[in-house]
Amino acid sequence: MQTPWDHRFAQRTQRMGSSAIRELLKLTEKPDIISFGGGLPSPDVFPKEEFREACDRVLRDHATQALQYGPTEGYLPLRELIVRHTARYGIEVTPENILITSGSQQALDLLGKILINRGDRILVESPTYLGALQAWSAYGAEYVVAPMDEHGMTMDGMEEALRSGPKFIYVLPNFQNPTGVTLAYERRLKLIELADRYGVPIVEDDPYGQLRYEGEHLPSVVVLDSQSRDSESCYRGNVIYLSTFSKTLAPGIRMAWVVAPPEVIRKLVQAKQGADLHTATFTQLVSYEVARGGFLDRHIKLIRQVYGERRDIMLGAMDAYFPPGVDWTHPEGGLFLWGTLPPELNAADVLKSAIEQKVAFVPGSPFYPTGGGHNTMRINFSNASADNIREGIARLGRVLYEKMGQTPV
Amino acid sequence: MQTPWDHRFAQRTQRMGSSAIRELLKLTEKPDIISFGGGLPSPDVFPKEEFREACDRVLRDHATQALQYGPTEGYLPLRELIVRHTARYGIEVTPENILITSGSQQALDLLGKILINRGDRILVESPTYLGALQAWSAYGAEYVVAPMDEHGMTMDGMEEALRSGPKFIYVLPNFQNPTGVTLAYERRLKLIELADRYGVPIVEDDPYGQLRYEGEHLPSVVVLDSQSRDSESCYRGNVIYLSTFSKTLAPGIRMAWVVAPPEVIRKLVQAKQGADLHTATFTQLVSYEVARGGFLDRHIKLIRQVYGERRDIMLGAMDAYFPPGVDWTHPEGGLFLWGTLPPELNAADVLKSAIEQKVAFVPGSPFYPTGGGHNTMRINFSNASADNIREGIARLGRVLYEKMGQTPV
Numbered sequence: 001m002q003t004p005w006d007h008r009f010a011q012r013t014q015r016m017g018s019s020a021i022r023e024l025l026k027l028t029e030k031p032d033i034i035s036f037g038g039g040l041p042s043p044d045v046f047p048k049e050e051f052r053e054a055c056d057r058v059l060r061d062h063a064t065q066a067l068q069y070g071p072t073e074g075y076l077p078l079r080e081l082i083v084r085h086t087a088r089y090g091i092e093v094t095p096e097n098i099l100i101t102s103g104s105q106q107a108l109d110l111l112g113k114i115l116i117n118r119g120d121r122i123l124v125e126s127p128t129y130l131g132a133l134q135a136w137s138a139y140g141a142e143y144v145v146a147p148m149d150e151h152g153m154t155m156d157g158m159e160e161a162l163r164s165g166p167k168f169i170y171v172l173p174n175f176q177n178p179t180g181v182t183l184a185y186e187r188r189l190k191l192i193e194l195a196d197r198y199g200v201p202i203v204e205d206d207p208y209g210q211l212r213y214e215g216e217h218l219p220s221v222v223v224l225d226s227q228s229r230d231s232e233s234c235y236r237g238n239v240i241y242l243s244t245f246s247k248t249l250a251p252g253i254r255m256a257w258v259v260a261p262p263e264v265i266r267k268l269v270q271a272k273q274g275a276d277l278h279t280a281t282f283t284q285l286v287s288y289e290v291a292r293g294g295f296l297d298r299h300i301k302l303i304r305q306v307y308g309e310r311r312d313i314m315l316g317a318m319d320a321y322f323p324p325g326v327d328w329t330h331p332e333g334g335l336f337l338w339g340t341l342p343p344e345l346n347a348a349d350v351l352k353s354a355i356e357q358k359v360a361f362v363p364g365s366p367f368y369p370t371g372g373g374h375n376t377m378r379i380n381f382s383n384a385s386a387d388n389i390r391e392g393i394a395r396l397g398r399v400l401y402e403k404m405g406q407t408p409v
Numbered sequence: 410m411q412t413p414w415d416h417r418f419a420q421r422t423q424r425m426g427s428s429a430i431r432e433l434l435k436l437t438e439k440p441d442i443i444s445f446g447g448g449l450p451s452p453d454v455f456p457k458e459e460f461r462e463a464c465d466r467v468l469r470d471h472a473t474q475a476l477q478y479g480p481t482e483g484y485l486p487l488r489e490l491i492v493r494h495t496a497r498y499g500i501e502v503t504p505e506n507i508l509i510t511s512g513s514q515q516a517l518d519l520l521g522k523i524l525i526n527r528g529d530r531i532l533v534e535s536p537t538y539l540g541a542l543q544a545w546s547a548y549g550a551e552y553v554v555a556p557m558d559e560h561g562m563t564m565d566g567m568e569e570a571l572r573s574g575p576k577f578i579y580v581l582p583n584f585q586n587p588t589g590v591t592l593a594y595e596r597r598l599k600l601i602e603l604a605d606r607y608g609v610p611i612v613e614d615d616p617y618g619q620l621r622y623e624g625e626h627l628p629s630v631v632v633l634d635s636q637s638r639d640s641e642s643c644y645r646g647n648v649i650y651l652s653t654f655s656k657t658l659a660p661g662i663r664m665a666w667v668v669a670p671p672e673v674i675r676k677l678v679q680a681k682q683g684a685d686l687h688t689a690t691f692t693q694l695v696s697y698e699v700a701r702g703g704f705l706d707r708h709i710k711l712i713r714q715v716y717g718e719r720r721d722i723m724l725g726a727m728d729a730y731f732p733p734g735v736d737w738t739h740p741e742g743g744l745f746l747w748g749t750l751p752p753e754l755n756a757a758d759v760l761k762s763a764i765e766q767k768v769a770f771v772p773g774s775p776f777y778p779t780g781g782g783h784n785t786m787r788i789n790f791s792n793a794s795a796d797n798i799r800e801g802i803a804r805l806g807r808v809l810y811e812k813m814g815q816t817p818v
Contacts, residue, residue, distance in 0.1 A: 003646035003670045004610040008576055010526045010548070016679045040478060048472040051691075055464035064452040067460065067659035102511055106685040113547065117419045134683040138522065139419070167417055201413040237412035250476035252690035261412045270425045274544040275684065276515040280692055281661035282460075 015137045034392035035360040039177060039335055040383040042310075045303045046250050047290060054289035062285055070281035072269045074100025074257070078288040082257050085296065086243070089209070090223040093235045096262050099269060102279045103254040104207055104244045107268075108135040110275065111203060111240065111258075114267040115167055116141050123166040125153045127367030127376070129177045129205065132170060143369035150329065152176065152183030155190050162198040168240075169195055169202045173221055174209040175334025178367045178378040182332055185218055192225050195238070202239045207247050207256075210300050212333035213308030222259065237261035245287055247335065248300055253283045307335070307382045313389050314381040321397030323406050328379070335382040338364070341375040345403055350377070353403065359395040424546045443801035444769040448586060448744055449792040451719075454712045455659050456699060463698035471694055479690035481678045483509025483666070487697040491666050494705065495652070498618070499632040502644045505671050508678060511688045512663040513616055513653045517544040519684065520612060520649065520667075523676040524576055525550050532575035534562045536776030536785070538586045538614065541579060552778035559738065561585070561592030564599050571607040577649075578604055578611045582630055583618040584743025587776045587787040591741055594627055601634045604647070611648045616656050616665075619709050621742035622717030631668065646670035654696055656744065657709055662692045716744070716791045722798050723790040730806030732815050737788070744791040747773070750784040754812055759786070762812065768804040 029035070058066050073079065079095040086093065101107040108131060116122070118140030124132070126145035133143070144161045146153045153171060162169075171191065173183035183191070195202050204221045219227075222239040237260070244256035258268060272278070290296075311331065318328055327340040339361075341347060347363035354360055364376025384392060401408050438444070467475050482488065488504040495502065510516040517540060525531070527549030533541070535554035542552070553570045555562045562580060580600065582592035592600070604611055613630045628636075631648040646669070653665035667677060681687070699705075720740065727737055736749040748770075750756060756772035763769055773785025793801060810817050 001646055001670050001672065003672065004608055005524075005646070005649075005670060005673050008524055008610070009676060010522070010524055010529075012526075013523050013676055013679070016676075016683065038478070043473040043477060046472060046476040048468055048476070051472070051476065052465060052468040055468065056461060059457055059461040059464065063455060063457040063460070065661075067455040067457065067661040068452060069447070069449060069660045102685040102689070105683070109684045113419070114422050115414075115417055115419055117421075120419075131683070131686070138680070138683055199413055201417070237410055237414070240414075250691075251478045252474075252476040254685060254687075254689040261410050261414060263410070263412065264414050267418060267422055267425075270422070271547070274425065274514070274540070274547055275518045276511040276663060277540070278663075280511070280663040280689060282659075283689055283692060 012138050012140065015140065017134050017137060033355065033358045033360055034384060034388045034395070036379045036381070036384065036392060037360045037362050038383060039380055041247055041251060041335070042306065042382050045306050047295070047299055050290050050295060051250070051286065054286045058282070058285045058289055066282045066285045068281060070278050070284070072273050072278045073265070074098065074279060075281065075284040075288060078284050079257075081288055081292055086259065090219055091235065091241065091259060092226070093259055097235065097259050097265060099258045099260070099265050099272065100279050100284060101256045101258060101272070102276060103246060103251070104205065104242050104256040105131050105135065106275070107242045107256055107258045108132050110268050110271045112136040112139040112141065113271045113275075114264070121164060121166040123161050123169040123200070124369055125171060125176065126369060127178050127364060127373055128170065128369060129172060130367055132205070133369055145370050148176070148179055148181055150181060152181050152187055153191065155187055155194070158191070158194050162194060162200055166200055169200055170205065171202060171221060172205045174206055174218070175211065175331050175336070177207070177334070178336055178362070178364060179338040180329045180331030180334050180336045181338070182218065188218065188221055188224050192221065192228055196228070203242070204239050205242045207242075207244045208334035209243070211247060211304060211307060211335070213304055213311055215332045235259075240264060245291070248296060248303065249287060249290055253287055255279070255283060255287045310381045310384070310386065310389060311337070313386050314379070314393060317390050317393035321394045323397065323401045323404050323408070325404060326400055335380055337379050337381060339377040339379055341377070341400070342404065343375050346374050347377045348374075350399060350403055353399045354396055357395045357399055359392045359399070361396070421547050421549065424549065426543045426546060442764065442767045442769055443793060443797045443804070445788045445790070445793065445801060446769045446771050447792060448789060450656055450660060450744070451715065451791050454715050456704070456708055459699050459704060460659070460695065463695045466698055467691070467694045475691045475694045477690060479687050479693070481682050481687045482674070483507065483688060484690065484693040484697060487693050490697055490701055495668065499628055500644065500650065500668060501635070502668055506644065506668050506674065508667045508669070508674050508681070509688050509693060510665045510667060510681070511685060512655060512660070513614065513651050513665040514540050514544065515684070516651045516665055516667045517541050519677050519680045521545040521548040521550065522680045522684075523673070530573060530575040532570050532578040532609070533778055534580060534585065535778060536587050536773060536782055537579065537778060538581060539776055541614070542778055554779050557585070557588055557590055559590060561590050561596055562600065564596055564603070567600070567603050571603060571609055575609055578609055579614065580611060580630060581614045583615055583627070584620065584740050584745070586616070586743070587745055587771070587773065588747040589738045589740030589743055589745045590747070591627065597627065597630055597633050601630065601637055605637070612651070613648050614651045616651075616653045617743035618652070620656060620713060620716060620744070622713055622720055624741045644668075649673060654700070657705060657712065658696060658699055662696055664688070664692060664696045719790045719793070719795065719798060720746070722795050723788070723802060726799050726802035730803045732806065732810045732813050732817070734813060735809055744789055746788050746790060748786040748788055750786070750809070751813065752784050755783050756786045757783075759808060759812055762808045763805055766804045766808055768801045768808070770805070
């Protein structure tokens with residue numbers, strides 16, 4: 001269908017990223033495929049009954065407010081709940097530091113809108129979260145990268161990267177998407193020290209921080225930054241912190257938040273007014289009703305148990321079924337692990353064969369902002385059942401053995 | 410609080426519009442003020458019980474889907490329902506022409522993102538919807554204007570405006586926000602003819618089209634455009650059409666849609682992926698459950714009755730209480746009417762005095778993209794009760810009499 005719109009698209013649409021991977025992932029949505037592709041939480045841990053009761057209470061007692069327009073900043077009791085929630089993880093802020101967003105993806109988009117001029121450099125991990133690249137490339141961002149190893153963002157080239165004048169540093173310190181890797185404590189301190197020295201602020205994206213299955217909780221970058229100057233843990237504003245209910249309550253409500261200095265919140269509010277006026281009042285009130293009274297913390301314990309078991313099953317199945325020469329990370333939390341194939345293999349080719357065997361994952365190269373990673377793969381362990389994890393990894397193992405010309409022992 | 414973000418805001422933040430009017434409107438949110446300021450639907454017509462039942466059904470029968478991530482395009486049964494719904498108003502499309510958005514404000518933002526390069530001209534009514542200006546100015550839009558009269562966008566300067574090469578025309582043909590005016594049938598035909606001649610496509614924003622309280626329904630611009638070439642009413646794609654459930658179900662669910670050619674939908678989907686991944690699955694399933702089975706059409710009849718009465722009461726009160734020399738529109742539908750004061754009065758000054766008398770409206774000048782309208786005011790008649798409408802207009806009448814140095818007869 002030819003229309004007059006066809007030659008009117010803005011230049012930025014050329015930077016909005018191909019949908020090749022999206023098309024490939026559509027293949028994996030067939031019901032007979034065991035997919036480790038999506039970043040999907042498990043419906044087994046959705047608090048369905050709590051949502052049903054919360055909707056009932058909200059529509060019985062607060063229907064007028066829940067169904068009406070609301071403030072762009074978000075529903076105040078929810079912002080206050082988030083203040084209390086984050087305080088227990090060491091982030092001391094007030095509601096004027098909180099903006100409710102329609103998922104963390106919107107937070108990334110709004111940050112791009114208020115911060116990125118075309119050609120601005122952003123210092124990101126390589127690989128990093130694809131959604132951030134997608135949001136920011138539309139505003140003309142360019143990227144300088146800090147390669148990842150098994151302890152997170154490496155610090156070796158950091159000073160050189162900072163000297164190139166990035167607008168900000170983007171870091172996912174806990175169980176990173178896509179690699180599952182956690183930024184080591186010493187590196188967190190080093191990152192803050194270098195960021196301070198070069199005057200470059202930080203965006204910390206932390207959707208999975210509470211989903212830790214082993215080891216000790218590490219303080220967030222925003223917390224360490226606040227402690228670095230004062231004896232009291234008072235928010236300094238150098239670090240913008242993002243988190244979400246998508247992995248702890250449910251992603252289908254699109255409920256997340258930004259912690260930022262008031263001046264940044266004011267700009268984000270202006271941008272959000274133009275973007276969607278406000279996040280749905282109804283789902284904000286429902287989220288508040290579900291989360292309050294300690295439910296959120298109790299529920300997170302259940303999720304840790306379920307996902308921790310699935311991670312263990314997947315790691316065990318990989319040990320059993322994957323050929324020598326394939327490596328993978330051992331994440332201490334989160335939803336993903338990261339496989340590395342021998343360099344002569346291409347993960348996109350492997351995926352095609354895998355789909356024929358009714359199993360799927362995400363090839364890693366799109367997560368690399370400046371190229372690379374052809375032989376890497378992101379594998380989700382939260383969504384599939386224990387049986388499907390074993391069966392899917394066994395199938396994937398057979399594909400890998402065949403691709404590598406080996407025979408299972 | 411000084412932070413390293415302060416000198417890092419993008420240039421576009423300077424174009425994101427002042428919040429002066431927003432600050433003023435915050436004053437009107439006090440409970441003792443009768444506010445005709447907001448564009449708020451009345452909670453008296455929120456289908457609260459239907460929402461409660463719908464939530465219950467969705468969380469009983471479809472909780473896994475409702476709480477999980479979903480496709481960016483939107484929930485297919487909802488898109489199909491919208492296809493059937495719009496077909497009854499003469500717009501014949503398929504689900505691949507429909508994108509679900511988080512309120513129409515998001516549709517405006519995404520259209521800006523995929524269409525507007527910095528410096529692009531948009532042809533808009535003057536005055537026009539403030540939210541469109543807010544969304545598009547962030548992308549660097551400039552405006553050429555077609556002045557409004559009591560029959561809508563005037564056609565006199567249209568050819569000259571079209572010769573200046575606007576990217577598209579933005580029109581709110583039914584009960585426009587802010588003026589309440591409806592674009593006359595002949596002008597709709599003329600607009601389509603001229604748009605065709607100059608090859609400039611149209612964005613038609615129609616949040617209120619179904620809320621008509623007198624007179625005959627006029628076919629949408631998108632329908633007339635499709636009929637202009639063929640005998641059959643087949644969607645040609647020249648007109649992108651926006652509508653919403655905000656004024657027919659409830660605004661607090663942020664549920665709206667775009668009708669556009671598939672190629673435009675594809676670009677919008679890419680942009681929406683970066684903006685918020687998708688509109689909340691849960692509210693999409695709930696909206697579908699509430700709207701289906703004919704409820705939407707039945708409910709719209711109730712809204713027409715309630716708002717039609719309020720409009721009549723307000724018009725009657727203005728006749729009774731406003732001084733000679735003040736004019737106002739007589740909208741056939743929608744939520745607003747538009748007052749024009751004598752040119753020596755400034756509506757912002759009048760508002761300050763009105764707030765002292767515990768009544769509020771919105772001064773009209775921010776709705777004029779290229780200036781003007783200092784003596785105009787937008788007055789909402791849907792949100793206040795009959796008694797409050799009479800009392801509020803009486804108070805406003807006293808303020809106007811005083812400002813104009815007259816004495817009520």
